[in-house]
Amino acid sequence: MGETRVARIGRVRHFAWLVVVAGCSFDHGWLPGGTGGSGDGGIVDGNGSGSDGEMITADARTCWDVAGVNVNVCLPAPLTGTTTVGSAVGAIDTDSSGTGPLQCKSLVQGSTDVCVIAAQSLTIDSGRTLSAHGSRPLVLLANQLVIDGTVDVSSELGGQRGPASDPQACGIATLPAGAGGGAGGSFGGKGGDGGDDDNDNNGANAANATANITTLRGGCPGTGGGANGPYGGHGGGAVLLIADTLTISSSGVVNASGSGGNGATQGRRGGDGGSSGGMIAIAATSLTLDSNAEVFANGGHGGGGSSNGTAGQDGTEPTSPTSGGGNGNAGGNGGDGGPGYSAPMRDGRNGTGGGDGGGGGGGGAGVIRIYTPNVPTGPNISPPASS
Numbered sequence: 001m002g003e004t005r006v007a008r009i010g011r012v013r014h015f016a017w018l019v020v021v022a023g024c025s026f027d028h029g030w031l032p033g034g035t036g037g038s039g040d041g042g043i044v045d046g047n048g049s050g051s052d053g054e055m056i057t058a059d060a061r062t063c064w065d066v067a068g069v070n071v072n073v074c075l076p077a078p079l080t081g082t083t084t085v086g087s088a089v090g091a092i093d094t095d096s097s098g099t100g101p102l103q104c105k106s107l108v109q110g111s112t113d114v115c116v117i118a119a120q121s122l123t124i125d126s127g128r129t130l131s132a133h134g135s136r137p138l139v140l141l142a143n144q145l146v147i148d149g150t151v152d153v154s155s156e157l158g159g160q161r162g163p164a165s166d167p168q169a170c171g172i173a174t175l176p177a178g179a180g181g182g183a184g185g186s187f188g189g190k191g192g193d194g195g196d197d198d199n200d201n202n203g204a205n206a207a208n209a210t211a212n213i214t215t216l217r218g219g220c221p222g223t224g225g226g227a228n229g230p231y232g233g234h235g236g237g238a239v240l241l242i243a244d245t246l247t248i249s250s251s252g253v254v255n256a257s258g259s260g261g262n263g264a265t266q267g268r269r270g271g272d273g274g275s276s277g278g279m280i281a282i283a284a285t286s287l288t289l290d291s292n293a294e295v296f297a298n299g300g301h302g303g304g305g306s307s308n309g310t311a312g313q314d315g316t317e318p319t320s321p322t323s324g325g326g327n328g329n330a331g332g333n334g335g336d337g338g339p340g341y342s343a344p345m346r347d348g349r350n351g352t353g354g355g356d357g358g359g360g361g362g363g364g365a366g367v368i369r370i371y372t373p374n375v376p377t378g379p380n381i382s383p384p385a386s387s
Helices: none
Strands: 043-045 062-066 071-075 082-085 115-124 129-133 138-147 150-152 238-248 253-255 279-289 294-296 367-371
Touching: 062 238, 062 279, 071 138, 115 129, 138 150, 238 253
Parallel strands: 082 115, 115 138, 129 150, 138 238, 150 253, 238 279, 253 294, 279 367
Antiparallel strands: 043 062, 062 071
């Protein structure tokens, strides 16, 4: 896909100090002073005075405002330095400052609380992965940001929990009656319904898709299956990429998918629903997105229901933009778990024999926001991006 440029929209605001990061100088490609009209989702370089008479005070602070996801970041000094993820690194804890070049600090006044990693030049080498977990969303901020490797804020059943997943806005789901399958988590899209058990007790219906998403946040968990015990899956995490020049190459991957659902333990139980995808937001003055790059926030596969004699299998996580996870097969004559978004069938299957639980529904789509004048499209962006 070709290069696109961000329209000069939004307005400068005088922000309080939000985030401290190590290292900081930057010749901005965004408009100094934030001239131009207002607009939801606009990004603003607030280095200087604005046409509306407001200005950043003359203390060398540099601010970015991504209004569409309610994130505004002010640094105490301009960006400087080069950071390259060229070797194995541990997962970033967005609740901790960390050590070495991949440090983040987080304070918040009037904005989403975020963990920022900033440098003048930030590169993730091919074959390398930058992953994260914690309660705050991850923000990567650079003059030049190159993703040849993987940015992973996904959740995995029994493993990593993506940053800012399962926020309070998801609510608390009601477990299905009997041994019905749990519903898939909903976020940008509705999760699948849980399958019925053999006695035709309804599986839990998935909540409606979240409307009017205005903050940077992660996705929602699926519902536990009837009589299956506590649910262990999590929605996909949240990441915001801010850059003057952003390149995601043919080997580049950004993954914010949700986890699969637990398979039901032996004894006529419903499988757990898969979790929804999380959120990927991109704000760049110049964006180059290779047609083979993968940007996805899909839902996980629901877990399989069990019979009295056989346990169901766990659902798994998406591995590509066209994947909704796998497995989730039923035990005995229980119901199979439904695949998560982007698969066409997301409802869990019904149990078919005596003593069999329903399968969990697949997780719904996450959210992808790309703030450029022409939002890129294609099969390797899942779900389709909006602005």
